[in-house]
Amino acid sequence: MATITEKHERIDRITVKITYGIAFLILMILIVYGAYALVKMYRYEETNDAQVEEYINPILSRSTGFVQEIRFTDHQKVQKGDTLVVIDRNETLLQLQEAEATLRAANASLKVVESSSITTINSASVSEAGIASSKAKLWQQEQDYNRYKKLLAEEAVTQQHFESVKTSFEIAKSEYKVIQNTYKTAKGKINDADTQIAVALANVKQKEAVVDNIKLNLTYSVIKAPSDGIMGDKTLQVGQLIQKGQILGFIVDQDQGKWIVANFKETQVANMEEGQGVEISVDAYPNEVFEGKIQSLAPATGSRFSLLPPDNATGNFVKIVQRFPVRILLIDAPEKTKKLHAGMNANVTVAKL
CATH class of the missing domain: 1.10.287.620 (Helix Hairpins)
Known part of the structure; x- marks a missing residue:
């Protein structure tokens, strides 16, 4: 019996030591992470309210008629001048x-x-x-x-x-x-x-x-691609009547590059200026870091550019932290950024001035 009791006590002592060790390790990790977070909070401004942007241009009809031919498919890559649609003439x-x-x-x-x-x-x-x-x-x-x-x-x-x-x-x-x-x-x-x-x-x-x-x-009557790019969804059918000015589809313009629009809080933009370096991580590629620089800061908050800007002089007022759109130019090689597409979510980190 004494032998069994000693054996249990030894196991308990080992368990306690392991528990203490794990707790100490977790505590150290929390301390290191907390210190890292504090340093990062002190030295950097960060937002996850950011997206990859590209110019998405509408393809418009400049005449009225029936569609005779459609020469593109969904998400097809096209070159500038390629024929997209032919209208009966x-x-x-x-x-x-x-x-x-x-x-x-x-x-x-x-x-x-x-x-x-x-x-x-x-x-x-x-x-x-x-x-x-x-x-x-x-x-x-x-x-x-x-x-x-x-x-x-x-x-x-x-x-x-x-x-x-x-x-x-x-x-x-x-x-x-x-x-x-x-x-x-x-x-x-x-x-x-x-x-x-x-x-x-x-x-x-x-x-x-x-x-x-x-x-x-x-x-x-011959509608051509205005730039190099990738077509969106095809919504036309042969024989369909189209009107002058009607949108026939969309093309993602690849001639004018890509950029990031990051919406920083108004309390963050005081520590930024044009030309400042930026680190970007995209949710779709979490293990990659992209480099950029601030190209411009918006002259007004995002809400002021909305269709119905808020009017704070209407009686009830709740203070809401506003956000400023910041345009960030990607400076990585096109071979690296070609996999980024408009609408992808991103995290942006900027060193404080």
Whole structure:
């Protein structure tokens, strides 16, 4: 019996020692962790309210029509300029043919007006030349009239002869006035023709603009990728009617890189500045550390950029710690950051100034 009792006492002493050892070890771990946490709290600002961001651009339709072809699939990687969607353009081609026919008719009308203007100009030139001839004839008739008038006073000519000369003088004056009026009328027609040419030319320009606009719309029937990236979910079907300005899908832009948006408390941002180094850990890859630097601090709290910013002057007020969005640029090599995707949660640590 004594042997069994001693054996139990020895086991109890060993158990107590092990318990004390474990408790001491746990205490030391807690002390070390607490000291580490205190040092980290004193030297660093940290937040887990952070996410990976990328530009996600909408693919918009710039024309109305039925979908003829879809050349992308869900989550497909595409290059800038790759064709994504083809819209049926038969109706637009018919509109182009009609517009081109209207343009040809407008050009023909312009040529007719220009030809009429040339005829009017030639007629005015003839009238202008006739004015000089008529004026010379009038001058001669006037000289004869004055000479015969003197001769009649001296009774050197007969009354009949004088009246004949006078009639010729009156006819010459009338002819001169007629040809002057004819020239003035022709000049007026030239001005009218110039106006008609300007109107016809403007009509041609308007028809050309219509043709150019339809040709531009034809280019819109082929929708291409605006940048290198990865397509989102495909929601289109062949034969579907789409409207101008409709969103056809989304592309994650890979040309403009990735960054982190970390929302720090307003009590933390006083210890930060642009260009400051940052350490980032992402929940999806907990064993990796990514390097970055502060690119910019928001000029206002996140709530101020919301659709309905809060108004604290409405009576009941509860003070809530606000957060400032901080944009962090990833400075690691693209080969390392390519596995990061928009929306991933991250933890950000910044050394205090």
